[in-house]
Amino acid sequence: MYSQTVMEHFKNPRNVGTIEEADGIGEVGNPVCGDMMTFYIKVKDNVIDDIKFQTFGCGAAIAVSSMVSEMAKGKTLDEASKITNKMVAEALEGLPKQKLHCSNLGADALQKAIQDYRLKKAGLAPKVEAKKCFCPVCDLENPMEAEFCTGCGKELDNH
């Protein structure tokens, strides 16, 4: 099902963990939707000096997180900002089609961490974004705050 590169990163994920005094933190997804990733970055002279992640999710989600952390480490913030989910999937030699939209969130989490760092540095409060969640029953996109799916009425346990 998975490429050798995916399996290799899944078995030996790089940069697992948290950073106590992180300069930027980015989180995407939630366990109800299936995958959740949290990225921590430490920035020195505009370069991602250290990066760690924690991931709840399938083999693909773990491999994606590991690959993103490897791709971003040592890069300048501008370089790292250009990393996309598509590039991550390519670096992993592909992902199963059905996993592309749900597990391939690593670059989003990284971008959020970079944005968090930039906002903090500018002395701004982190921007609160409307999070989104896909209903586990009917797959409809719902606002994160929704208690019930707007499509099928199923109770959503987002909180």
Next chain:
Amino acid sequence: MSLVYVDHVAAMPLHPKVYEAMVPYFKEFYGNPSSIHDSGEKAREAIEGARGKIANLIGCQDEEIYFTSCGTESNNLALKGIAWAQQSRGREIIISSIEHFSIMHAINALERAGFQIVRLPVDQYGLVDPAAVEKAITPQTILVSIMHANPEVGTIEPIAAIGQITKAKNVLFHTDAVDAVGAIPVDVKQLNVDLLSLAASQFYGPKGAGALFVRKGVRLQPLLDGGIQERGLRAGTENVPAIVGMGVAADLAREELPQRMNHLQKLQKKLTAELPHKIPYLRFLGHPTRRLPGNVSVAVEFIEGEAMLLFMDMEGIQISSGSACISRSLKVSHVMLAMGVDAATAQGSLLFSFGMQNTEADVERILEALPPVVERLRHMSPVYRKAMAKKN
């Protein structure tokens, strides 16, 4: 490293005696059962012999058994066959909310065609309440279909109690007993069912052989138009080797049932008793006692099932999970949601389904291999970190 296969709800090995019995029907006795010459006659005799053995297993008459290609076909034939044949009497059908996809999706098709469907809820153990069935029946109800045992969580439904109600109310009752036949005693008279689906592949028989029990006098419409095989209810040349195999598997299931249940329950009890000592934050799913022998369904909190499955596979242990990441549809199991298990917990579900070749040493292997996998994934999980932070 030897393989520990604990995914018997997905597939089972053929019993060696079943295999042996099938081989001649690939090589020597390849005749068409519809032919009147001797080769055809031999094939005909073979499938009629198998019919008798299957009838014997579930306590019905030979002519009440119709061969199909699998459990899915049996379920489709039961639901659509009854719906189309009896729609002049009414257009309401009652099912449960934890049925197999072959019931759920067949029912969705009937709903689109204008039938009214009642989907009964289940309790936290996955049990359907017979009183709820009684309440849901109206004069327009033509069929009730409730599965006998749910493979995903192991719960055995109160089929006999529901059968008494449907009989008293004069409503037809079908049960999808694919996971029950060969695993627990199943007798159509005791259960008061009018239709019952079964599949050989769930009792050490071959894939590609299923059957539908239809009580004498119950009228249904065939799914396939063609020849008059299976007295017109299932057109198409019979899969003779698979049917022969199903017959032998049925005989073996009937003879060995007490030993099988005993062996599987022993393994199930050992794993259920010892796993919580090795791994904290587990939730066992399904009914604690009314369950399929050898079926252990458990949710490991704060992590996801597919990742556990992949690591266990590397250890040579093959299991299953109801996680959304495993299903091709990427949806959380409807069975667990119906039982009130929240979607996040359902992601961490693991299903162990033991078979006759499993031993206590296999249970030991699981008890050894799983805890480090869980620990590793929890160490990686932001959900676990948050849950632990909340606790402290």
